[in-house]
Amino acid sequence: MNKNTFILTHGDTGAFETGSVPFEVRIPLNGHGKKSVKKKTEVYPGLLVADHENANIGDMHSGITGIVTAVTDTHIIIKAQELAAPAEGEEPKPEGVEPVALASLEGEQLQAALKGLGVDIRPFLKRCELLIVNALNPEPGITYAESMLVHAKSTINAGLDMLKRLSPASKAVVALPTGSTAAFDGADIAFINPQYPNSLDELVVASITGKESMRGINVVDLHALYNLGAVAESGMPLTHTVVCVEGKNVVAPIGTPVGALLEDASIEVADGDTVLLGGPMRGEATGNLSTGIGKNTNAVFVVPAGTTTPVSDYACFSCGACIQHCPSRIQPNMISRYVEFNELDFCRQENINACMECGLCTYYCPARRPMLQLIRLGKHKITLEETQVTACALQVEE
Numbered sequence: 001m002n003k004n005t006f007i008l009t010h011g012d013t014g015a016f017e018t019g020s021v022p023f024e025v026r027i028p029l030n031g032h033g034k035k036s037v038k039k040k041t042e043v044y045p046g047l048l049v050a051d052h053e054n055a056n057i058g059d060m061h062s063g064i065t066g067i068v069t070a071v072t073d074t075h076i077i078i079k080a081q082e083l084a085a086p087a088e089g090e091e092p093k094p095e096g097v098e099p100v101a102l103a104s105l106e107g108e109q110l111q112a113a114l115k116g117l118g119v120d121i122r123p124f125l126k127r128c129e130l131l132i133v134n135a136l137n138p139e140p141g142i143t144y145a146e147s148m149l150v151h152a153k154s155t156i157n158a159g160l161d162m163l164k165r166l167s168p169a170s171k172a173v174v175a176l177p178t179g180s181t182a183a184f185d186g187a188d189i190a191f192i193n194p195q196y197p198n199s200l201d202e203l204v205v206a207s208i209t210g211k212e213s214m215r216g217i218n219v220v221d222l223h224a225l226y227n228l229g230a231v232a233e234s235g236m237p238l239t240h241t242v243v244c245v246e247g248k249n250v251v252a253p254i255g256t257p258v259g260a261l262l263e264d265a266s267i268e269v270a271d272g273d274t275v276l277l278g279g280p281m282r283g284e285a286t287g288n289l290s291t292g293i294g295k296n297t298n299a300v301f302v303v304p305a306g307t308t309t310p311v312s313d314y315a316c317f318s319c320g321a322c323i324q325h326c327p328s329r330i331q332p333n334m335i336s337r338y339v340e341f342n343e344l345d346f347c348r349q350e351n352i353n354a355c356m357e358c359g360l361c362t363y364y365c366p367a368r369r370p371m372l373q374l375i376r377l378g379k380h381k382i383t384l385e386e387t388q389v390t391a392c393a394l395q396v397e398e
Contacts, residue, residue: 006196010143015151025255026292027076041068046097046237058118063239063253099235118238124166128218131169135222136199139279144249149182159229197358244299259289272305281359314367322361328354332361339378
């Protein structure tokens with residue numbers, strides 16, 4: 001294994017750049033309501049555009065000034081443009097929203113306010129005794145973590161303070177790459193060898209606690225902490241997020257089309273190239289450059305055609321490479337075969353849920369089988385099956 005391929009530290013890459021205002025944003029919806037705004041509605045930064053009935057899932061807000069051009073089940077499209085001047089005698093049109101005084105709120109009121117400001121608070125409320133902030137870059141090629149710890153330190157500290165207000169944990173630890181000089185008040189520091197896949201939550205926990213169990217432990221990644229800190233620091237809705245675009249870290253409006261990010265970074269996409277949302281090991285390919293980034297989109301990469309061997313549908317020939325490199329010590333070769341033939345019980349027997357989805361099996365597979373994708377499909381099928389069984393059991397009880 002070439003260790004340089006999996007290195008997770010890149011040094012301070014400088015302060016984040018502010019991306020250009022895109023010609024439109026496509027704000028992704030995930031079960032959000034669609035009645036907050038309608039087509040042709042005039043919007044401005046911070047305006048609520050879609051709420052969510054779940055009290056722990058953040059609402060969505062516009063990050064730009066413009067006009068709503070479409071409202072669908074999956075996204076809201078806003079075209080960037082200046083709003084028409086008010087007619088004579090009309091009130092001036094608002095240009096933004098007022099900040100919320102979060103410092104005075106506690107408990108359910110604080111949670112409700114953060115949800116209303118666009119924060120998904122589910123990751124922060126988990127019952128736990130130990131809270132770990134994973135401050136490593138999640139994958140090779142992603143570079144925001146070190147710069148975030150230097151140039152956005154106040155935002156990170158605001159996020160950590162807010163996180164401690166939300167979490168029931170009695171102890172907090174920040175996991176940093178070995179050699180980091182970052183410091184935090186009210187949290188211990190643990191150093192992790194910055195070599196992928198050591199940045200995976202499960203391996204961070206194992207390194208800090210010496211145990212292979214996540215029980216009583218909650219891990220929050222630095223990207224989510226930054227978003228929480230941005231809201232905590234300003235009291236304003238979450239409308240922007242940090243995206244690593246081929247190593248260039250940009251603060252962009254949520255919903256910015258992938259194509260606009262690449263164009264702004266002077267990156268061309270040719271026929272046959274693969275565009276990834278997320279890192280090169282765990283990211284998902286998209287064939288639609290108009291797809292808008294979400295709150296949790298941390299990276300965009302382009303894999304030029306011909307630089308990697310295409311994924312194939314070849315049968316596994318049991319070389320064992322995936323088993324040799326699997327940090328979960330399971331058998332990805334067998335699990336992927338069982339998924340192909342819909343043998344979900346055998347997937348369970350092979351501990352499919354122990355898979356950390358690191359992507360190393362796909363990386364090392366000489367047959368270029370889509371191992372990670374098959375395992376994700378298997379997990380999804382099992383979840384659907386268990387949901388259906390639960391629903392049937394509830395109907396019988398009624």
